[in-house]
Ligand SMILES: NCCCCC[C@@H](C[SeH])C(=O)O
């Protein structure tokens with residue numbers, strides 16, 4: 448049954464089949480957009496959820512799987528699509544969101560890395576691009592965006608896990624996402640990047656300790672989301688700007704999206720807090736995804752109510 452499908456982790460090949468089948472099963476609501484390809488020439492597919500043709504509709508962007516070993520992240524993107532398609536017009540919150548916003552979902556931003564964690568090294572984080580002058584492979588895609596690129600919190604050493612790349616947007620995966628968001632920046636109102644682990648709801652900036660102009664608004668949004676998760680699921684998520692809540696991390700997709708003009712930009716760190724870490728068991732997928740779903744709904748509804 449479908450519930451077991453969404454309570455399991457899936458190989459990259461399975462996810463590509465799922466993308467195709469989801470579009471075929473929902474031809475009026477789901478469109479598949481090829482936004483580019485990875486270093487090893489795997490396709491980067493975005494699913495566009497659109498339930499109506501309301502003029503001037505805004506949009507929300509959710510990307511998963513930028514870091515290969517964070518398997519709960521792609522699992523959440525699949526979960527979110529399934530929930531949206533199954534509960535539209537049944538659940539009031541998702542109906543309200545989808546009536547007002549299209550949703551662009553990129554289930555696996557780093558397919559080469561994800562594939563590598565299934566075949567070779569479960570703990571791989573970066574992409575799989577080759578770096579001149581060294582045997583070391585991979586760039587940390589969440590340090591490769593053009594936002595205070597390669598300053599403190601990233602490294603210019605290719606053998607490190609936080610290698611920023613040869614230059615901003617040096618990686619094909621980063622370019623594909625940045626190009627798509629640049630060409631859709633007037634309609635994308637919310638940017639969400641899904642990671643694990645440590646149960647945090649973060650917003651810009653991570654590249655500096657400076658606060659955004661809408662810092663208090665973003666803080667209120669993640670605070671309310673964390674409170675709802677605590678109330679409904681008895682689980683604790685910390686929240687705040689990335690630099691203050693987790694660590695300095697320049698070149699991140701959320702900071703870049705914010706500077707592009709997407710003022711509601713967030714990075715979620717899903718379950719858990721370290722007991723299993725990146726190796727979260729499949730039996731925990733449902734609760735982790737429901738917690739993340741509640742946070743997405745809280746934020747999206749607040750933006751819908753504002754506009
Ligand atoms: N854009 C940086 C948000 C804060 C850091 C997020 C974590 C996720 Se694993 C990281 O990229 O190190």
Ligand SMILES: [Zn+2]
Pocket residue numbers: 513514517642643
């Ligand atoms: Zn991550």
Ligand SMILES: [Zn+2]
Pocket residue numbers: 642643644645716
């Ligand atoms: Zn993380």
